[in-house]
Amino acid sequence: MKKFPNRVTLEESRTPKFWYNMLADMPESHDPMLNPGTKQPATPDMLYPVFAEELAKQEFSKERYTEIPKPVRDYLMTFRPSPLYRAYALEKALDTPARIYFKYEGQNTSGSHKLNSAIAQAYYNKEQGITKLTTETGAGQWGTALSMACAHFGMELDVYMVRVSSRQKPYRKAIMETFGANVIESPSNLTNAGRQALALDPETPGSLGVAISEAIEAAVSTQNARYTLGSVLNQVLLHQSIIGLEAKEQMEMYDEYPDVIIGCAGGGSNLGGIISAFMQDRLTGKAKPYFIAVEPAACPSLTRGKYAYDFCDTGKVTPLAKMYTLGSGFVPNSIHAGGLRYHGMSPILSKLYHEKYIDEARAVTQSSVFEAAVRFTRAEGILPAPESAHAIRIAIDEALRCKETGESKSILFGLSGHGNFDLSAYINYNEGKIVDYIPTDEELEKGFASL
């Protein structure tokens, strides 16, 4: 008889009413954003043309707790608390003494954790009287989430979608349009940044960096419009802290505290979310869980990038951020299908990694990620997004290591979303067409040249 169920939720009374900010407990903040012209630290008001004022303030906040506004919390409660699962079937399939848990964020129509920040960002903009948002999206998780949030608050939305993704993922475009968003293939002819990129290469597949430049340009040049971003930013990590806050309560329902916590990392929104409450314990000396960030070998910002000031976009219109980066000019090879294609990494997470609070980063190849994804799917009955499957790969590796050593560790990983819209990648994997790509040092040097 199993003592605990496969899945736990949370009573309403135990659900978070506040977001948690890791900066409040870090012994030292990350280096400040810089104005690229003056190299002076940026201030909130410098960001007001781009972000809603409350969000710009959150970007600089060191407050430990921020109350979740009631309309945001009401919306979150339509799909949260997200369930935390004990992966009994996977443990059995692996024949491991490890106890594997995962926090599943895929049970909303957008299909991922991105909705946690999308609804908050839409809300603060709405409160300020902003009527239109712009953003970019790559794989489409963020664009879908923001489309839902804008539909909820009755706001207009322009999504600049990386050209190659827009063409490979017509379903993602369709769902955003069903929510009423205007989806624009990037690079577009609507912005200077887009026109420049098209002039350089009319056949370009597009990139997240260019799409960001376009979306920012569109926002600042439109009446009553603001820009939003689904990762990297401090405000995003704040909103995503709800994942880890819930997960810690839910682990308590299992009478557990995780020995190892694993999250996939692109810009850092998922990793920052799943570690939040546990990192607080680590920073305040209450516990010492072991944190592992997992990234694709094709876009290895933590494992092979430089810790340096860089632009957040390719068009170099953003402030400079101190982070692990492959250079704002770096574009991962388009054969890489696993998402997590951003050149940089959240400054908070970069600092935590640099100071060794995040213990380890591992880069994994696509084929090993899909192998883990299929194994997980058959055991647990949940089809993961390729991004999320990076964490599964390492969770399985750790569980198999426990099998060798006989240790019964408790492993928690963040399953950030479902793969229902990513089946073209699974088709390629099932047909043996997934190709591993690892950039050479020379290729990385080209990216670093943009620093």
Place this chain on the structure above:
Amino acid sequence: MKKFPNRVTLEESRTPKFWYNMLADMPESHDPMLNPGTKQPATPDMLYPVFAEELAKQEFSKERYTEIPKPVRDYLMTFRPSPLYRAYALEKALDTPARIYFKYEGQNTSGSHKLNSAIAQAYYNKEQGITKLTTETGAGQWGTALSMACAHFGMELDVYMVRVSSRQKPYRKAIMETFGANVIESPSNLTNAGRQALALDPETPGSLGVAISEAIEAAVSTQNARYTLGSVLNQVLLHQSIIGLEAKEQMEMYDEYPDVIIGCAGGGSNLGGIISAFMQDRLTGKAKPYFIAVEPAACPSLTRGKYAYDFCDTGKVTPLAKMYTLGSGFVPNSIHAGGLRYHGMSPILSKLYHEKYIDEARAVTQSSVFEAAVRFTRAEGILPAPESAHAIRIAIDEALRCKETGESKSILFGLSGHGNFDLSAYINYNEGKIVDYIPTDEELEKGFASL
């Protein structure tokens, strides 16, 4: 301030431990299945070559309650209880005094309620030592659900997928294959039924009726294999009763009893599920909720079919069942994208409709269904399967009628699944390409000729 949340689940202690069988409380059973050769009532042992013995027995059972086997319940509890929502945002968008509730079955990877019966059917077969299952699938919900169930129990599965669906829905095929199922385009060259259909028309789009014939033939001609079906059967309604049993408890959590209960109906698995516990109240005189079955105008078995004995498949290999039917030779026009394409209707539901316990059936056109689906999506943030959206259409119509009359009715509908794999149909709708199709009386006569 809202008194109640948008969504309720259920405490473990209130979740159903037994399935409920409506036959136990019906004043008169439906007419029995007949052996097509002798016209004598079929018996359980006649079905043993086709179905696992326990399932064959359930097909004839009039027991009120059947205990849910522990392994089935354990699996169900990984995604159940499914949430019940109060559609506050939709009510507001419609400006209606009606209170709208929906029971959402889309929060599992297969994406629909079909998993409730798939796991039960796989279990009873596994217990009997059966190693391989066969089935057919049209839109793909049932095939996906059974693929998950077979992956869980380590069983082989052959899915005969209607050719046109297999080609229009590569993602559905891919997800079944990811779970390890063998997906075969129907008609195939592997069976006599398939070869006959191909000989008649090599370019046939296929049909559910032919795919059923193929799957049954494959099962009975294979060692240790059995056939499974995701709708129509009494056993399926038994397994799906969990939907209504949970829903009744959840409505109590809202201090409500529904005045109107609405379900879409193809073969009846969803409608039979959502009405179960409420129909018990109706049959036993405890309450008198109003039941509405919704079907597509393109395949109107209840509203325009005949109540007669008919085959369940096109190849005429099944027993005869007394049901509302368009004739086993009826194939809905392939421009119909909304699912619910089966020619017949569950014998239990047919009887309940014939005896006016199901008060009303309504046929709706595709364009009106997608209009309702998009309105619902934007308000509630859940993208419905086109099948499920049939119920939304009528729920909205009823809510708008309340607005006219000023009545504050409580409306419950079954949202049987999500539309994440059906975005090609939404793309067509967004592009204005959805065409309504209503068969003429002459077209229906052709189907009746097969009776």
